[in-house]
Structures are given as structure tokens and as C-alpha cells.
Amino acid sequence: MKLVLATSIIPDGRQTSGNEIATAAILDSLRRAGVEVVVVGFRWPDSTPEDPDRTVVLGAVDVKTATASLGTKLRWLAKAVRSNLTFASAKLREMTPKSLRETLAGLEPYDGYVLNSVQLAGAFEDCFRNKPTMFLAQNVEHVTARENAAASRSFVQRLLFLREAALLEKLEQRLCSSARFVFTLSEEDRVALGVEDDRSVTLPLVARRAPDAPEPRPVLYDAALIGTWTWQPNRIGLDWFLEKVVPFLPADFSVRIAGSVPDDVSVDRPNIQFVGRVPDAVEFVRGAAMIPLISTSGSGVQLKTIETFELGLPSVATRHSLRGVDYLPPNCHVTDDPREFASAMVATAKSPQLVDGRAFYARQKRLLDARVRQGLEAMDGTRLERVA
16 A cells, blocks of 8 residues: 655654644554555755655745744735635645645556644645545644634734634534544543544554663753743643642752743743753653643643653652543652642652653553554455454
């Protein structure tokens, strides 16, 4: 079987976001199943394809809203309104549908598409109607947009998020209805999308690098967080942590926060430090006594949770951080109460207990491969029993 995986941003090996990590994991699983996969999508301006021989680059785009100029944002908005597209899909309209169809025709013969999330599929929806599709819903985007609207402090931004939510809900319904099979990353998302049990399944995820056996590590700070905080669902969780949890932490409890942070995020506590981009994410988190898992909104699965459990690191997690994960290691404390969250962070950091994450990784990978095969057989017209 030969499939075209259509994605907004092609893998470049850096895996700096949860979306990129999930895409790489599922792409690897498809290839382990014996599928020939060609990836089609745009690249970041400063990146190159990780696998150029099996990748078709549609062009270079920088779709980061947080760092875009006002003029660029207004151009994206005008394009979105004019074409009745979501803001995210309008950013990708850097080529014509005719050009994309010609590019896809040059890849023939192939059997179908894997539509990775809604952005590219929404920008060029008609281009993917000529063959069977599998839809990979990394998030329930319309739910996330509504949560973003509710959390927004700007009236204009709230209206824009509500517009996105309305368009995304209809788009997700169309993509799910037309797909032969739908993958989601959590059971909650599968239910929210309303896809029938016999043509959908939840995919457990793994980070690409298999974990090593636990070994002694230098503890350089009490807690570490890493993420793309300019992405609104992550920003909501960060705001919750800084505003609700941090006031209950002792003044000498050191927290390091890595990743891109919006300009208006700050905290007047010398023990809380923003360190920007770090050269090695794994070494950064391994330098912490414990990991706070602070997600409070959004859909899909929290890849930071997966990575923390694979590394065997002690953690304190909100319940929302555990969506899509049905295994809780003994060194993870779960609470949504800010005062208890802070207290658990302090207690965990005082006696950080490492566990062996290799069994978790192996279980996740085995289930991932089994469920990907289930979708592939549905593409072939074979119906299977649901994999447990």
C-alpha cells in the first residue's frame, strides 16, 4: 500500500512541538506496518526535510502567529474571511489548489491519503476527494477554539476564536464523515467527534527515542516545564500555574520554564525563571527533581505527559494532563487543586523517585502499531474487531 500523508508542516527531525512528535510517531508506525508513505506539506523557512527522498515540499511558510507582524496577521485574516477558511488554513494558501492537484498527480500511483489534522486538509479540501482518506485528528479543534475564546482577555480575539470554532466544527464533521477511518489521540476526542466505533480508534503515542534504563542524574532545580507557550491551550495552563499554583510555592523552590513565551507573560518571583529555548529537552527535564504537568484545556493528548512517563520522572499532574493516557505510574500525584498541587510539588521534589519507563514505552508502541494496522485494513475494505 502506498499512502500520501498530507500535513501542514513536514517533519524535520527537530520535533519541537507535540504535533510534530505525534506526527513522527504515527509516520514511523505506518512504515513499520509496511506502508510506503510519501509526506506532502510545507516546511519552516529555516528547516529541511528529515527524509527528503520520501517528502514533497510545497513551499516554505512561517505560520507562527505570536511572532508575525501586524501586517501579516491582517493579511491572513483577510484571506481567511475572503475564502471562508479558518485562520490556520488560510495561512497555508501559499499555492493554488490546481498546483497542489498537479503535485499530487505526479506521485501516482498511490492508494489514498492520511490527512494529518485539519490545517492543510481545510486549506485544500477539494484536492483530497479523489481517493480514500484516513483522518488523524490530533485535537478536536473546534472545542479547543471555544476554550480559547472563553479564556481570551481580548474582545476581538474572542470573536475570532468563536469564528474559528464554528468553521472548525463543520470542517471536522466533513473530514470525519468522508474518511474511511478516523484516528484520535484520546477517547474523549473520539466521542466528541461522534465517529462510529467500527471506523475509529484511539492511538496511544510514544516519543521517537526509546527510553534508557533509569540512572542517577544531577538535580539542578526543583521543577522544570517545557513547551510552546505561545500556543493558546498551553498558555492557558501556564497562566493557571503562574497565577494559581506559584503563590503557594516556597520562595526557595526553583522552577525553570523553557520554550517560547508570549511577551506579556511574566512573574515577579526570583525562583521562577524563563530560560528560553534549550539545546536538549530531555537533558533539561532530567535536570529537575520533578515535572509539573499543568494542562487545563485543549484536546488530543499531552505529549509532555507521555515523555515524562517514558523517562520515569516524578510528576504532579492535573487530570486534564492525563487525557489519552490510561496508565498512571506510582511517582505521579494527581490533583486539580492549586494549593494541593504546590504542596505535592514540594513533597515530590524532596524525595524524587525514578521509575523504569521502558515498560510503559513498549506497551504504548505495541498498541499504537496494532491500532494503526486496524485503520490500514479498513482502508483496504477489511473490517476488524476493535483492538483493546
